[in-house]
Amino acid sequence: MQNVYESMSLFYKNKPKGTPFLFPKDITERFLRRNAWKGADDDELKHQWHALSLLLTVAAEWKLDTWDFVSIGDYREMFRRFIASRKHLKTPELVAELDFFFNVLESFCKFYEKDAEYLLERLTEARESFFAANMFLLPKPQEKDDFYSVLEHKDMLQPEDMQQLNECLDTLLNTLGDYYHTGKYLVDFTRAIVMYGGQDFDPQDTADSQEREDFFYGFWDYFLFDYHLLDSDLNPLENYYKHEHNRLSFTDASILRDLLKARFTVFSIESVDGDVVICRDIFTDENLELPVPESYITDYRKTIFMGHVHSGGVMLLNYITTIPASHKLQERIKREVMRQYELFRYQQPEAGLEDFFLREAASVRQLIRIMTEYAQLNVLPFRQYPEPVERDSHPLPEGFDTVAKVLDDMGRASGIGIYSRSLLKGLYIDYCILGSDTPETMKSPIALAAIFYVFMIVNGMQPKDARRFINRLKHPWEKIKQIADSIYNTLKCIPFDPRYLTEDSFVQMLYAER
Template identity: 30%
Template structure:
């Protein structure tokens, strides 16, 4: 077999233009590094055959794409390679080997810092072999490179693809919306609207709003509902619930989009640099740099903050984003306030990260941004001494029967799955101090009333609740007082505050309705 470096030399003598895209010295350096690691000449030649075919087709492009390796059909390249170097129908090991070699070479080029390479295209084409769940040779495709392809051609193709993708996305979101408009989810829609509006939305004002204002309201509501709201029965987000229940009925493209939507994360961004096609932002809450396509929002964004859901993996790069004017001082006040809210949240979820907080309490964050940016409000959180978190020492299994009964009753009343978890935490904290009294009918009933009291939920109309477990109003109230004292509970106690409770707490401070 001929020496691999002789093969490289012969190719570059015949295809000098390839140097514009990948210099011969770069290829030889890559192969020598592999040789030093003990790989044989035969193995290096296989590397070269993969690289050679790649260079043969890539050099047909315009010089403007010399360092931009995107829009490459690796599936077609594999079939070209297989025709020339595999003397049988390709097997799984052939495909895996080819894509592994190409990944190693492209990663090497990318690590030089001189290339912009979309490795995701390589991974996506490899996935085509496993589209049925196991290895299967996909339909043969041919390389259809356009001679002299330019960066302008690619940008135009991307624009058209993005338009088509937006149509697919809007169609999918419409179908998801229709799915949740059925009677089974009406309680969830109502609860979500209450949390999203803070229970303060003026329906008369809505009726007199313009069509554009109404459309904006619903766009923002559905963005919250799909990504941030948690269903009463399952505690899933609607996007996750829809994906779980409808996956088998979704097309391949819909599954790709759903996967990207599930990876979306809520972010609060300060714009640091603005360009025609993109913006550079600082994630205020995570202290990270984020680069996004320029949102379709009129006016300069240099003195604005953006908030909403971003996807930095996969096809979807930007979801519904809201921009509001914000000075540096306001940006800092918003960031500092949300950090304080995060600390309150960690009193009930001690190991929670900022991502955990935003996944659970995005509604609180949205309301915080709204209040601090639109009202003459310096603070939205109560200033008071808080009780210390109680280390868990009791084994929950000791109270398994009581916890089960508590969840059944709370579920019948309509408390969400997450509220039931917090209610059980409240019960267990008290059980640690007085297990004998905790395991009584009046204490179980008092737990529900105390949780409701902390979250400013009125259960007084449900008078029969006092008697469900065989107790009465007097003994339940006495048990409630004992629990409140033992746990040193305060109004809107963050240890047991649900999603609705956090939002209610904020507006109680804003409107001066709470006595702290």
């Protein structure tokens, strides 16, 4: 049986004439011998060589003469071939092979390239592309004549490329629209309309065809990227990719993966340079170039963009909303959004700004809408907020698994999503830490009904409406109210309490003080 060096020599010897390889045999051999000196045996070295040989092979098939031109789609195809003969592997084993494969390429990259930052970033992005909605997904075979595969290897996109790309995107978005217009997602769709349109949204106000078109362009941008489905807490793009990826074409799957990397943000316009506008993220000061918007803008200095942008891959952006806003208004918007962010950290103390946007984009959109349309200086109420309860040093309450299931069932029955139910359970845990009731009392149906009642109150529901819901549980109201008062007072709760505020209530809070 050949050793790894003999296999490698034969591979280079059999290279077709005129086919470029990214790096010569002596470089590859030095890398493998270095690893042998570090203790790798022949089987390990052959596994490493398998990964490197696929990098050489796929790059040669596309006639790439530099590593910089290797695309994410190429890496995905390499790994598909890497495990092709081991289709029996389970997901944990596949993930281990994925880590091995990319660790080899990263190690070789550092060995081969002194300035490898760009290549390492691309390798990291390629590794991450195998996961969507926290699930590992194997890629489909790459086809050389596939539109997206060809596009990834072009230095510059031509107008006809952009036209075809836009047509592919439009077709995919129409498919997504049909998918989520089914009865299965009717409750989610209705909820998303309310969260996006705001408390005072009236469908009759969008009777004008252009206004209606603008509204639904913006709505779909919010719904697909930022809305969290009640049953899964995934956004609709993640949910669609998770359940339909096996039915997608290579191009559609690639477009979806790029769209999944897009993040909500707000940009001011710094300058215009030909066909692009130079933008600045008003929260992070990051600069980005975007295409000049089709709509006419009278004064770029008094305009902001809001939407989803992904500067990597082929896809750049989805629908971008253009909003008139003076420099002073932009500063006020930034200040108010950062106040929103601080409130969000009452429930997620370690959350970064991106985490906040991922969870509360609807509230940010509504705040900006109120400040720009109603000329309101301050949207969030100024008040003293209760401090979060410190949970880390306390064990979970006795019998919490059983209690959590009951609270989940109550929340699910009332149309509360996964994330909101986690806040409901957090309220229960906090009271068990600070309250004086016995564990047996806190596991009782009456106590759990009281927890749910308080949760509704702190999320802005009127007491009479909350009581009407609780009465359906057929428990004595006086006993529920007694425990509920104790919960409310012990935790020093307030209306729209940021520790337990759901996404819906983050939006509702903006209108409560108007």
